[in-house]
Amino acid sequence: MPAWSRGRLRLLRLLLALCAVSAFFATATPARAADATTPVTQAAYLADRLRENPVHVTDQLPREVPRSTAPGFARLAKKTGVPTYVLVLPMQTSTDGKQLLGAVHDRLGRDGLYVLFEGADLAEATAYGVRVPADAAITVTRYELPYDAGPLRSFERFADVIALGGDKAGARAEAARETYQDDEPADMYIGPSDRNNQSFLTGILLTGVPLMIVLTAWYARRHRRRSGAERRVPRWVVPGAAALTAATIALAAPVVFDQTRSSAARPPTPAELSARVERVAAGLEKDPVYADPESPRVLDSRQLDRLHDRIRDFRRSDGGGPVYVSLVPQTPASESAGDSWLFAAAVHAKARQDGLYVVADPDDGTIDVYNYGLRIDADSLSFDLPDAVTLGDSKADEADDHLLGERLDTLMTFLDKAPRTDRPDFESTPAAAPEADEHTLPPLFATDFWPGLFVGAFAALLLSGVVAGVMWSAGRLLRRRDPAPEPTDLLPFTAPTEPSASYLRRTAYTELTTLTSQFTDPDDRTRAWDHLDAAMLLVDGDPDRARAAGTDPATLVAVIVLARAGRAALADDTDDADDLRHDLCCGINPLHGPAVSRHHVRVSAQGNSRRLLPVCEPCRDTAVAEPGGIPGRLLKLPDPSLGNSRMPYYDATDGPLTAVPHGIARLIDKVRETAGVH
Incomplete structure (x- = not known):
């Protein structure tokens, strides 16, 4: 070649x-x-989730909407009659819900009804390619249900209205606006403070009401004794009624206050509480910057590349190390209850990698830094990090991305210059997160129930004292104005066994003045005149002395007996001095009135001591049927020499009253002898 x-x-x-x-x-x-690595958009990620399952419940709200509610949403979605796609996400403060649903629909490419829940609230619903009254259903749900109804109950109401059709749904929405335009529906759940109030009220009622029954009955019994009425109910009735009332309150309170939870949220499982931490930890193993795919993007490609470069340079620097950035929202309904320190500790424990853990919230724009194993001065991170980095400034507040890209870059510059220490530093253990089942209310008979018991007892004592004082003052005022006559015709059955001094004074004055007013012809009624004359001798001729304080109770009883006998003589047309009804009164209790016979009766509850006494009809019946009941019917008067003790009237004095068992005539003679009148 x-x-x-x-x-x-x-x-x-x-x-x-x-x-x-x-x-x-x-x-x-x-x-x-x-x-x-190219950031996947929020809408594309959510479209992929809906492609797998038409209901996507975020793992970031386990305390409010756990992922176990997804089957409930799917079941209710069938009631709409059209393909329905449901997204349950954290609050989207920087994203318009309608735009987000539109973007998700475009990427999913399926027509139907798209529904967005932000937490437990129904935020938006839009129909694509189907005709359903979405706006009317949202209106009805927001107006008819309280804010704490819960997502499943809200979605159920939403689906029911969708199933009504356009005309009926529109009419119901208009009716809901008119009904609740100024008022909101009552809350469906109560909080812990409300339960404490219920427990407190239950305790007050449980002691206050029964104690009021006992005190009121005691005061009424004293009032009856003073007014001359006998006890007509057995002694066990009052304590029995009080005990029955207490039992009724104790049984009825749990029925009335039957709430057991403070929220519609279901208790999350341990797996639901750890799902987001595992997701973030797995993402940080692949990339030191983890951006939550369910949240709007806050770092563009340029900012993300620069942050990666700064993290790589810091890791290689003297005293530096790994930096892990989590762009994840911190909400109160999350597994850490919105505590970024607790979240960082959980991610560090799961990832098992030491380093600086940066938690940047794309929702509110806060940045927190936690050191696990690097030689960065702890005081520098705690006190020297500028607020413009951790909290942001006015410009960051106005920006949709909170300027997180620029602030994270400033953070890396600060870390490059931060003082180093000789040994690695570790964050202390944060406080534990609230219990998983934090919405369970405490038992009704707990917390403030015990203080309520004491308050109820004190209130009953105070109220009964006030009522007794008011009634005593009113009674004194009424008696001072117009002392009403005693019901003489009823006294044989209402005379007290242990009368008070005030009762005796009031009754003696009334009986004496009544007899005086009825006595018109003393010449024709010599026997009635003898009664009046003897009664007047006991009060020195002045009826007002009968109601004067300090008058001997025995003297007052004698005045009452003589006055009543005189009134009976005036009312009787016969003049038979031997008539037993006119000469004798009851020797058991002279206030009972005329005697009908004589009878050997027991006069002491101890032993078998008997006396032959004239007796009225009720006392005779008691002596025959129940001999042991006679001592309890004896009229007993206070003995000044024995303090507050009481003795039978014929033993409590040596005055004229001791002659009562021998007849009215003997009583008159005894009075005259005592007064020196013959």
Whole structure:
């Protein structure tokens, strides 16, 4: 082969080689670009999730909407009658819900009803390619249900209205606006403070009401004794009623206050509480910057590349190390209850990699830094990090991305210059997160129930004292104005066994003044005159002395007996002095009135001591049927020499009253003898 031919062949081979190399680089560069990490948009990620399952429940809200609610959403979605896609996401503060649903629909490429929940709230619903009253259904749901109804109950109401059709749904939406335009539906759940109030009220009622029954009955019994009424109910009735009331309150309170939870949220499982931490930890193993795919993008490609470069340089620097950045929202419904420190500790424990853990919230724009194992001065991270980095400034607040890209770059600059220490530093253990089942209310008979018991007892005592004081004052005022006559015709059955001094004064004055007013012809009624004369001798001729304080109770009883006997004599047309009804009154209790016979009766509860006494009809019946009941019916008067003790009337004094068992005539003679009148 000629030399020029060999030269041309070499040149041709060289050109072919150059073309091959050019072709290789031309095809290799786009391939590397295609393999490079490119942020996946929020809408594309959500479209992929809906392609797998028409209901996507985020793992970021386990305390409010756990992922176990997804089957419930799917079941309710069938009631709409059209393909329905449901997204349950954290609050989207920087993204319009309608735009987000539109973008998700475009990427999914399926017509139907798209529904967006932000937390437990129904945020948006849009129909694509189907005709359903989405706007009316949202209106009805927001107006008719309280804010704490929960996502499943809200979606159920939404689906029911969708199933009504356009006209009926529109009419119901208009009716809901008119009904609740100024008012909101009552809350469906109560909080812990409300349960404490219920427990407190239950405790007050459980002691206050029964104690009020006992105190009121005691006061009424005292009032009856003072007014001359006998006890008509057995002694066990009052304590029995109080005990029955307490039992009724104790049994009825759990029925009335039957709430057991403070929220519609279901208790999350341990797997649901750890799902997001595992997702973030797995993402940080692949890339030191993890951007939450369910949240709007806050770092563009340029900012993301620069952040990667800064993290790589810091890791290689003297005293530096790994930096892990989590762009994840921190919400109160998350597994860490919105505590970024707790979240960082959980991710570090799961990832098992030491380094600086940066938690940047794309929702509110806050940045927190936690050191696990690097030789960065702890005080520098705690006190020297500018607020413009951790909290942002006014410009960051106004920006949709909170300027997180620029602030993270400033953070890396600060870390490059931060003082180093001799040994690695570690964050302390954060406080534990709230319990998984934090919405369970405490038992009704707990917390403030015990203080309520004491308050109820004190309130009952205070209220009964106030009522007793008011009634006592009113009674004094009424008695002072017009002392009403005693019901004499009923006294044989209502006379007290242990009368008070005030009762005796009031009754003696009333009986004496009544007899005086009825006495018109003393010449024709010598026996009635004797009664009046003897009664007047006991009060020195002045009826007002009968109601004067300090008058001897025995004297007052004698005045009452003489006055009543005189009134009976005036009312009787016969003048038979031997008539037993006119000469004798009950020797058991002279206030009972006329006697009907004499009878040997027991006069002491101890032993078998008996006396022959005149008895009224009720006392005679008691003496025959229940002899042991007579001592309890004896009129007992206070003995000043024995303090507050009481004795039978014929033993409590040596005055005229001791003559009562021997007849009214003997009582009159005894009075005159005592007064020195013959």
